[in-house]
Amino acid sequence: MTEELDALETAANPDTLKRVVIEPVTRVEGHGKVTLLLDDEDRVRQARLHIVEFRGFEKFVQGRPYWELPVMVQRLCGICPVSHHLAASKAIDRINGVTDLPPTADKIRRLLHFGQVLQSHALHFFHLSSPDLVFGYDDAVSHRNIFGILDDHPDIARRGIMLRQFGQQVIEAIAGKRIHGNVAVPGGVNKALTAAERAALGEPMKEVLEHAKEALELARRLFLADVDHSSRFARVDTAMLSLVRNDGALELYDGGLRARSIDGGAIFDHVPVEAYGEHIREQVKPWSYMKFPYITDLGRDAGAYRVGPLARVNNCDFIDTPLAEAARVEFRAFAEPAPVQSTLAFHWARMIELLHCAEAIERLLADDDLSGGELRSDGEMTHEGVGVIEAPRGTLFHHFLVDDQGLVRRANLIVSTTSNNRAMNDSIRRVALDELDGRTLTEGLLNRIEVAIRAYDPCLSCATHALGKMPLALELVDHDGDTIATLRRDVDGGVRRSV
Amino acid sequence: MKPAPILVIGYGNPDRGDDGAGIEVVNRLARSIEGTALEPNVETRTAVQLMIEHAAWLNGRVCAVFVDCAENVDSPCRVSEVEAVRDRSYTSHQLSPPALLEVQQRAFAQQPGRSWLVEIPGREFALAAGFSPTTRQCLPSCLDALTRLVTRTVSAFA
Numbered sequence: 001m002t003e004e005l006d007a008l009e010t011a012a013n014p015d016t017l018k019r020v021v022i023e024p025v026t027r028v029e030g031h032g033k034v035t036l037l038l039d040d041e042d043r044v045r046q047a048r049l050h051i052v053e054f055r056g057f058e059k060f061v062q063g064r065p066y067w068e069l070p071v072m073v074q075r076l077c078g079i080c081p082v083s084h085h086l087a088a089s090k091a092i093d094r095i096n097g098v099t100d101l102p103p104t105a106d107k108i109r110r111l112l113h114f115g116q117v118l119q120s121h122a123l124h125f126f127h128l129s130s131p132d133l134v135f136g137y138d139d140a141v142s143h144r145n146i147f148g149i150l151d152d153h154p155d156i157a158r159r160g161i162m163l164r165q166f167g168q169q170v171i172e173a174i175a176g177k178r179i180h181g182n183v184a185v186p187g188g189v190n191k192a193l194t195a196a197e198r199a200a201l202g203e204p205m206k207e208v209l210e211h212a213k214e215a216l217e218l219a220r221r222l223f224l225a226d227v228d229h230s231s232r233f234a235r236v237d238t239a240m241l242s243l244v245r246n247d248g249a250l251e252l253y254d255g256g257l258r259a260r261s262i263d264g265g266a267i268f269d270h271v272p273v274e275a276y277g278e279h280i281r282e283q284v285k286p287w288s289y290m291k292f293p294y295i296t297d298l299g300r301d302a303g304a305y306r307v308g309p310l311a312r313v314n315n316c317d318f319i320d321t322p323l324a325e326a327a328r329v330e331f332r333a334f335a336e337p338a339p340v341q342s343t344l345a346f347h348w349a350r351m352i353e354l355l356h357c358a359e360a361i362e363r364l365l366a367d368d369d370l371s372g373g374e375l376r377s378d379g380e381m382t383h384e385g386v387g388v389i390e391a392p393r394g395t396l397f398h399h400f401l402v403d404d405q406g407l408v409r410r411a412n413l414i415v416s417t418t419s420n421n422r423a424m425n426d427s428i429r430r431v432a433l434d435e436l437d438g439r440t441l442t443e444g445l446l447n448r449i450e451v452a453i454r455a456y457d458p459c460l461s462c463a464t465h466a467l468g469k470m471p472l473a474l475e476l477v478d479h480d481g482d483t484i485a486t487l488r489r490d491v492d493g494g495v496r497r498s499v
Numbered sequence: 500m501k502p503a504p505i506l507v508i509g510y511g512n513p514d515r516g517d518d519g520a521g522i523e524v525v526n527r528l529a530r531s532i533e534g535t536a537l538e539p540n541v542e543t544r545t546a547v548q549l550m551i552e553h554a555a556w557l558n559g560r561v562c563a564v565f566v567d568c569a570e571n572v573d574s575p576c577r578v579s580e581v582e583a584v585r586d587r588s589y590t591s592h593q594l595s596p597p598a599l600l601e602v603q604q605r606a607f608a609q610q611p612g613r614s615w616l617v618e619i620p621g622r623e624f625a626l627a628a629g630f631s632p633t634t635r636q637c638l639p640s641c642l643d644a645l646t647r648l649v650t651r652t653v654s655a656f657a
């Protein structure tokens with residue numbers, strides 16, 4: 001990150017500045033707002049992404065039996081409940097002393113996960129982001145949405161609908177419901193797929209693959225249409241973090257942790273997920289409910305990293321499905337050996353993954369292990385479990401400590417969006433400096449801030465858990481709106497009063 | 500595989516009291532037609548709310564029936580025909596049946612031959628399990644009306 005961007009985190013004299021608020025940030029999951037502070041010449045002096053909702057799951061799972069976790073924590077989210085369900089399930093596998101699942105259980109969970117990532121990526125690209133990319137940032141608000149796409153490009157809308165619908169169909173077939181289903185149990189799953197269910201899911205596969213290829217082509221084309229803009233818009237240079245398979249392949253369900261530096265060098269590689277705490281720390285800032293994780297080795301200031309499709313496609317050595325691998329090679333050629341840092345490249349990478357998911361689903365549906373009879377493994381109970389998965393939005397950490405009765409003592413969640421918090425803030429500062437600074441603000445200009453945020457596909461409702469460390473500011477304001485007194489509780493628990 | 504000619508979608512939030520009554524009626528219908536001549540002709544689905552992707556469910560149907568719970572219904576059950584209209588519910592998160600039909604028309608250039616909205620009265624929509632006395636009382640009548648509608652439709656094309 002640069003000093004130029006860091007300087008925009010906190011203005012020296014905020015009380016004297018004009019305040020512009022984008023609230024709510026639209027076409028993202030959850031609720032957030034952006035505040036900009038401008039001086040008299042409309043120069044941007046401060047830019048922040050605020051998360052205005054609070055979840056607190058880390059606190060209220062305490063005291064609950066650990067086997068309830070996979071069902072409870074998926075209530076974090078209505079978009080990616082499967083990711084939370086599986087991450088928690090992996091953690092409680094470890095608490096149950098299970099390290100290897102039967103092939104049927106492992107493949108059922110993977111299939112479920114591919115369905116989840118596919119539907120989530122389709123939702124984000126087609127419903128939320130494509131209007132900006134297809135119509136332009138300045139298009140009329142009333143038209144710049146999925147229904148505008150439906151009117152002007154029904155073929156694109158149809159692809160989005162079919163891909164999302166198929167991903168949800170996979171989830172429903174396995175978990176019983178499209179949202180908040182239940183299939184993973186300690187050490188395995190509670191159900192396999194019958195041959196008939198596999199055949200039914202496989203029926204639209206050819207069409208799904210065609211839609212996925214077209215989606216990738218659209219994302220690629222949109223990026224390449226103006227390479228200069230695509231490369232510099234909201235760009236921030238960061239390290240990249242993701243899981244990778246033992247052989248370096250793209251891995252969404254399991255594997256070890258890999259972090260690459262800005263120039264592409266290894267910061268760490270194949271780190272067992274249980275050791276995440278040695279490599280990642282979290283910082284709390286007084287103005288946000290969302291924490292700011294960083295790579296320990298790089299330090300608090302330089303340790304920001306990104307997760308999600310951009311990080312995964314940059315980090316892996318290859319993708320084990322042919323069409324997605326060919327797309328990855330073309331994508332990486334842009335910056336190799338350094339990672340592709342363009343924020344808008346998230347969309348391209350996301351569609352590479354979507355195609356990978358479609359290919360992987362087709363491959364898995366042909367695997368008879370999905371219909372096997374051995375669904376669970378057992379082991380010796382332990383008191384701690386870490387489950388890490390690549391959720392659609394990035395690496396998702398669930399870490400639980402339990403007592404002798406199996407009740408949760410402590411929980412730590414590092415949700416994908418949280419990992420991108422610093423980068424998202426720097427991206428909006430980049431946009432503020434490049435596009436807004438000194439100009440008369442218009443809706444289209446402000447939309448550029450949202451475009452930067454949307455590229456990360458943040459799920460703001462998943463990501464806010466800083467309970468107990470939550471800073472609080474209380475202002476006493478007179479009838480003219482002037483602040484008379486301020487009471488502030490800082491992240492360290494200290495209380496300051498100013499009059 | 501060819502879809503069943505009739506699709507019945509119950510929608511609402513079961514965690515919000517009466518709002519889940521549409522889903523309850525559809526689940527009761529699914530149980531009641533098991534093993535009958537209606538079963539191969541009728542597919543039942545449920546959803547918390549109607550969303551864009553549900554337009555794909557409607558493809559290839561002769562008839563679509565939406566079952567919802569509504570506050571402004573006085574009779575035990577209100578049945579009305581619906582047509583594709585882009586109404587004020589047109590958002591990406593929650594669509595009315597007419598708006599969903601309109602999405603299907605635009606995206607897939609098709610729609611069911613006829614579509615119906617079956618509404619059961621609701622009185623309590625706060626976070627709660629179970630139904631208010633009024634709604635509970637209306638469930639059997641609503642199921643009867645839905646069954647009659649579905650039977651009549653099957654007879655018409657059989």
